[in-house]
Amino acid sequence: MERQVETPVDIAVADRDVEAARAMVESLRQTAAEFLPFGLEANDFLCALERLAEPEREGAEERPR
Amino acid sequence: MSGAILALSLAELAERIRRGAISARAATEACLSALEERGRELGAVARLWPEAALARAEELDRERASGRIRGPLHGVPMAHKDMFPREGALCEWGTTIFRGQRATQSATVIERLDEAGAIDLGRLNMVEFALGITGHNPHTGHPKNPWDPSRITGGSSSGSAAAVAARCVFAALGSDTGGSIRIPASLCGLVGIKPTYGRVSRAGAMPLSFSLDHVGPLCRTAEDAALVLAAIAGSDPRDRTTSERPVPDYTRGLERGVREVRIGFVRDGLEVAIDPEIAALAQEAMAVFRELGARVAEQAIPSLAPLNALRRIVLTAECAALHRELVRTRAADYNRETLARMAPGFALSAVDYLQAVALRTPMLERFVAEVFGRCDLLALPTCPVRTPTIAETDTGGDAGFVELSNRMGALIGFANYLGLPALSLPMGFDSQGMPVGLQLVGRPFAEGLLLRAAHAFEQATGWTRRAPGAAG
Numbered sequence: 001m002e003r004q005v006e007t008p009v010d011i012a013v014a015d016r017d018v019e020a021a022r023a024m025v026e027s028l029r030q031t032a033a034e035f036l037p038f039g040l041e042a043n044d045f046l047c048a049l050e051r052l053a054e055p056e057r058e059g060a061e062e063r064p065r
Numbered sequence: 066m067s068g069a070i071l072a073l074s075l076a077e078l079a080e081r082i083r084r085g086a087i088s089a090r091a092a093t094e095a096c097l098s099a100l101e102e103r104g105r106e107l108g109a110v111a112r113l114w115p116e117a118a119l120a121r122a123e124e125l126d127r128e129r130a131s132g133r134i135r136g137p138l139h140g141v142p143m144a145h146k147d148m149f150p151r152e153g154a155l156c157e158w159g160t161t162i163f164r165g166q167r168a169t170q171s172a173t174v175i176e177r178l179d180e181a182g183a184i185d186l187g188r189l190n191m192v193e194f195a196l197g198i199t200g201h202n203p204h205t206g207h208p209k210n211p212w213d214p215s216r217i218t219g220g221s222s223s224g225s226a227a228a229v230a231a232r233c234v235f236a237a238l239g240s241d242t243g244g245s246i247r248i249p250a251s252l253c254g255l256v257g258i259k260p261t262y263g264r265v266s267r268a269g270a271m272p273l274s275f276s277l278d279h280v281g282p283l284c285r286t287a288e289d290a291a292l293v294l295a296a297i298a299g300s301d302p303r304d305r306t307t308s309e310r311p312v313p314d315y316t317r318g319l320e321r322g323v324r325e326v327r328i329g330f331v332r333d334g335l336e337v338a339i340d341p342e343i344a345a346l347a348q349e350a351m352a353v354f355r356e357l358g359a360r361v362a363e364q365a366i367p368s369l370a371p372l373n374a375l376r377r378i379v380l381t382a383e384c385a386a387l388h389r390e391l392v393r394t395r396a397a398d399y400n401r402e403t404l405a406r407m408a409p410g411f412a413l414s415a416v417d418y419l420q421a422v423a424l425r426t427p428m429l430e431r432f433v434a435e436v437f438g439r440c441d442l443l444a445l446p447t448c449p450v451r452t453p454t455i456a457e458t459d460t461g462g463d464a465g466f467v468e469l470s471n472r473m474g475a476l477i478g479f480a481n482y483l484g485l486p487a488l489s490l491p492m493g494f495d496s497q498g499m500p501v502g503l504q505l506v507g508r509p510f511a512e513g514l515l516l517r518a519a520h521a522f523e524q525a526t527g528w529t530r531r532a533p534g535a536a537g
Binding site for chain 2: 017
């Protein structure tokens with residue numbers, strides 16, 4: 001039986017789950033250090049998708065309904 | 066007659082129904098019969114609604130006879146993953162925890178399929194809460210792969226893939242939070258598309274991770290996928306994350322081919338071992354695209370490992386937030402696999418989650434600039450491992466199961482985190498006779514180009530015309 005570890009939300013998880021979270025966070029820290037500017041707006045993701053869309057060479061004709 | 070109907074593609078069936086060569090009732094009866102027999106053998110069926118489906122088919126036949134066609138899917142029978150509710154009907158999310166749950170409102174995608182004329186036959190089994198990539202679900206039984214019933218279907222849209230691949234139904238909706246459309250499409254020999262984030266409404270559908278959840282179809286062909294996607298895509302006042310961008314007629318450009326389309330083939334640097342047979346099939350697929358006139362070149366991409374880590378932080382944190390109280394009070398009622406996938410989310414901090422969410426835009430900008438500056442489509446295997454058996458992977462959520470799940474999903478999760486459209490299509494068969502999928506990824510809202518390339522490839526290779534043997 002693996003050792004259970006308390007978490008910030010009072011749900012105990014196994015040691016290996018905490019290790020898995022630690023590994024993800026380590027990767028996050030490295031990426032954030034390189035790519036996360038201070039003060040970034042976090043909610044502009046949808047706008048970025050629209051902005052980076054392909055040119056409309058498929059034609060903008062509406063689908064038949 | 067029933068076998069001949071079931072051998073048609075969705076597009077072929079819809080065309081025959083429109084001109085009165087086949088009735089919606091005959092198609093519905095054929096599908097219901099196939100689902101009752103083969104579908105249940107494969108463990109794909111959650112529940113069927115034969116009376117309502119046949120009544121709807123007769124209504125649609127009467128309308129056609131009087132000259133009314135509701136839409137491109139008039140009279141086409143479909144069934145869907147058990148996370149898309151229909152008002153008044155059971156919708157149980159693949160879990161015993163919500164056994165008996167009845168929907169008070171239909172999901173937007175179900176309403177849109179109704180408007181397009183589709184017939185809803187019932188609900189198909191899925192991984193519990195859609196949290197898992199292998200297809201295992203001890204509560205409902207593990208769905209079996211129609212190409213070899215000893216093997217997994219992939220998940221979490223396991224029943225959807227099994228039912229469509231077994232020719233029990235013409236298409237099925239699935240969801241994809243980290244490959245749950247593309248992996249089962251790959252393992253079962255289907256075309257499955259995860260559209261751009263915001264292209265298809267998630268309103269009413271069971272949430273797993275609201276930043277990463279996508280809804281899309283599993284179909285036999287790219288043309289079928291184009292028809293279903295066109296029916297369900299578009300803005301929705303019930304889902305504020307949907308885009309206002311107009312929905313193209315995806316079927317109109319299908320025949321344009323891929324001449325001069327730049328395909329970036331990712332051969333190296335994928336940071337996961339690709340099975341040699343899968344790697345060889347991907348090389349052959351690139352040769353086919355070259356023969357079709359595409360400009361295929363090897364393409365380097367940013368490391369996928371950090372993107373996968375960021376996706377897992379967002380997924381497990383959002384999922385843990387949704388399930389917090391249920392896990393506290395009913396942990397024993399969950400599948401062990403489900404808890405194993407979700408558990409790291411409880412050990413993350415708010416700071417971790419917020420940073421992972423905030424990094425999406427710069428990561429997307431970097432990926433698009435570095436990759437789609439040089440190619441129009443990215444091509445790579447959908448799944449790096451060959452389809453394992455149910456027995457060898459039924460390990461109850463232990464460390465080996467989690468590792469296998471992460472490996473199976475190593476090449477797909479980045480498209481969920483970045484919101485990019487991605488499609489899996491059959492690119493051949495391995496030495497055990499199992500289908501293998503090729504993944505195409507495009508710029509935001511490039512679904513039309515993905516479907517066009519898939520259509521050209523399947524016309525050239527014929528892989529999508531193969532069906533699993535009835536005795537398989």
